[in-house]
Amino acid sequence: MKKKEKNRYHEITLDEQPFKVEAGLSLQEISEKIEADLIFGCFSGRCGICKIEVIEKIENLSTRTDLEEYYFSMTGEPNQYRLACQCHVLGNVSIKTTS
Numbered sequence: 798m799k800k801k802e803k804n805r806y807h808e809i810t811l812d813e814q815p816f817k818v819e820a821g822l823s824l825q826e827i828s829e830k831i832e833a834d835l836i837f838g839c840f841s842g843r844c845g846i847c848k849i850e851v852i853e854k855i856e857n858l859s860t861r862t863d864l865e866e867y868y869f870s871m872t873g874e875p876n877q878y879r880l881a882c883q884c885h886v887l888g889n890v891s892i893k894t895t896s
């Protein structure tokens with residue numbers, strides 16, 4: 798019997814441009830690899846400069862961290878907004894930069 802092979806790559810669409818990336822990476826790592834226009838500041842979920850909007854497949858990002866929950870409780874922005882420095886990509890996802 799053939800073993801089911803785990804997906805080793807995901808497709809991430811950033812500002813309508815698709816990229817194929819290794820599975821298991823954070824958005825920060827992906828951003829560095831593809832030289833994306835994502836801007837980071839504190840890298841710790843506090844400044845909000847890395848805020849992104851998830852266009853499709855939000856379930857394929859790791860869940861909001863406590864730092865993100867705190868940040869977005871202050872801004873009141875809905876669930877489709879995330880802090881890129883806090884996200885790991887778990888499958889295909891489409892996102893849009895906000896800064």
Ligand code: FES
Binds near residue numbers: 842843847
């Ligand atoms: S880089 Fe500051 S919140 Fe993400």
